[in-house]
Every structure is written in C-alpha cells, then in structure tokens.
Amino acid sequence: MTPVGSQRDVYRPPLQKPAKPKVDKRPRPAEAEEFVDDAVLRAVHFDGKVLTGAVEVVEMENSLLSNTRFVGASLRQSVLSDTDFDTVDFANFRALDVALLKCRVGTSRLTGSHWQSSHFTDVTVESGRADLAQFRGSKFRRVIFQDVHLQQADFQGAELAHVTFEGCNLTGAQFANCKMTKVEFTNCTLLDVGGTAGLKGATVRGPGATELALSLARDAGILIEM
Template identity: 35%
Template sequence: MAVRAGRGGRWRAPVKPRPPSSLELATEDHDLENEATFRRLGFFDLDLSGRSADGVEFEQCRFKGSDLSGTQLDGAAFTDCLFESTNLANLRAEKSSMIRARLSTLRMTGVHWINGALRDVTISECRLDLSSFRFTDFSSVVFEGCNLTRADFQNADLSGVRFTNCDLTGAQFSQATMEGTRFANCVLVGIGGVTSMGGAVVAHQDLVALSYTLAGALGIRIEDAEEE
C-alpha cells in the first residue's frame, strides 16, 4: 500500500445544485408511491418516515425539517436537491442515485445507500455514524465536518471523494477503490481495510494515527526505544 502525502488523482469540486425558478410547498398528498415523480417541491416539516417505494424521482426539490427515517427506497433518483435539518436515520436506499445535491446538518445514523451512485454531492455537518455505502460509486463528493464513526465503505469507489474534518473512527474501507481519495484533518483511528488505501492522499497531521493502524494490519510491533 502506498499512502502519499503529495498529489494524487485529479480533484474536481462538486458542481452546485441548480435551484428551481420557483418552489411549491409539498403537502401530505405528496406521499411516496412507486414510480412517483416530484419536481420543484419543498418538503418542509413533513413526516415521510417508514415508507417503502420503488423508482421515485425527485428533481429540484428541497427538504427541510422533514422526517424520512426508516424509509426504504429502491431505484430512487435525487437531482439538484437540497437537504437541511432533515432526519434520514436508518433510510435504506438501494440502486439509487444522487446528482448535484447538498446535504447539511442531517441526522443520517444507520443510513444504507447500497450499490448506488453519488455525483457532485456535498455532505456537511451530518451525523453518519453506522452508515453503509457498500458498492457505491462516488464522483466529486465532499464529506466535511461529518461524524462517520464505524461507517462502511466496503467495495465502494471512493476515488472522487474528499474527507475534511471528519471523524472516521472504526470506519471500514475493505476492498474499496481509493486512488486519489483525500483526507484532511480527519480522525483515522482504528479504521478497517487500511491496506486498501493505495493511492490515497493523507494530510501529514493525520498520518501518525494512520501509521499505527497500518502497523497493526501488517503485524508490525511498535515499541519504545527504551524497551529491549
């Protein structure tokens, strides 16, 4: 494994979401149903928890103060969407996509985004502990100021991701693609799959904690100079 402190894959900042010219407020009549399409709607303070739907599409929508916890989506698509102060805890989305989106101050504990895709997405100040992004492809995605303790990125393509000021304690990266993945001012204690981090770019201040994890994965014993 090569962990470089220099330049890795070329980085491209996420493209910002394209806001609608006007926004209509969603009501309880805008419930999640199979193959439903929602365009230019504001989902403000609505309870959409515990739902199950396939093929739902959201375009130029905004979510604020709403609850989608425990909802299950299959083949969902979010394009040009904004999420703020919304509850996505234990949301399960499979084969779903998110393109040009911004998520801020969300509760996303236990969210499962499996075998999906995120492109041009910024996720900031979100609680993502125990989340799972297995087999998901990331392109131009930023995690900033997020709690990602024990998050699972197994088999994910993270080559287009930047982690900044994130807590990744105990996160799992086994068999992930990480050429050009960038870490800055992150907690990297006890991460799993550290040998999959070939090509990652790590800030020098983060390297000390990572080196202990790497040594443990390789069976290297670290001892004080005074020890015999």
C-alpha cells in the same frame, strides 16, 4: 539535488469539485402523501414532513427538503438530482440502487442509514452525522464530506474518485476492498480504521496520518510497543 524517487516535482492534477445543485427558487409546497411509488417530483419543497413507507422508482429534481424526517422509510431504484437536503433525518433509512446527482446534504443525520449499491455524483455532505452508516458497494464521484461524524461508517467495496474528507471523524471506519482514485483526507480523525489496504492511492494530511500509521501497522501484523 532531488533524491531518486522523490515526489516533490511530480505534477498532481487537482481534485475535481462537485457541481452545486440547481434548486428551484420558488418550489411549490409538497405533502408527505406525494412520496409514493413512481412519483415524479419537480421543484417541490417538503418542509417539516414525515416520509414513511417502502417506496420505489422516484424521480426528484430541483427540489428542497428541510426539517424533514424519514421514518421507517426505504427507497429503491430512484434518482434524486439538483436537490438540497437541509436538516433532514435519514437515521436508519434504507436505500438500494439510489442515485444522488448534484445534491447537498447539510446539517443532517444519516446515523445507521444503509446506502447499498448507490451512486453519489457531485454531492456535498456538510456538518452532519453519518456514524454507523453503510455505503457498501456504492460509487462516489466528485464528493465532499466536510465536518461529518463518520465513526464506524462502512465503505467496504465502494469506489471513490475525486472525493475529499475534510475535518471528519472516521474512527473505526471500514475501507476494505475499496477502489480509490484522487481521494484526500485532510485534518480527519483516523483512529482504528479497518481495511487499510483499501486506502491505496489516497492522500492523508494532518494528524490523521500518524493515527492511520497505527492501523497500517496493525493490519501488517506489526506490534508497536511504546
């Protein structure tokens, strides 16, 4: 007999997975000087470039960035779609109202980057670092973080729907005032997580569930003595 209140037989629709980017198979080589205000970049390849400056209103699609660094760079009110970022250094990069649509970010560094009020739709982030990254007030839909270092990342006030964190280190991450729909944490490290009330609606699997319980107890004012 199934106990009253059991979730065993409740149907749970699967998470929607992100669509893959459609990168041009033969993008033309691009120069750093093309990364300027109001640029429209289609089917280009920034390879080994250093991109700098405060840039606004860029449209980039069907493109590839590899072994490229953003140095002292910022971006506002721009759309990057169907683009593959492979081994890209976004450390301390600042983005405001930027949309990533159908993008892959692989083996890249986002340490200390700021993504304020930005939109991530159909995005996969793989095998990189995003510790101390700030995503405050941003919106995530159909996003996967896989094997990413997210220690002390700040998701405060973010909206997440159909988002998966898999094998990520989220020690000290902040989730205060988040809104979550169909969010899963699988085999993640969830020590000393802040704003645990913002995780309402999420599913946690693996050892991170026990780690998260300690943070939940702390936020509830419960003292646990071992």
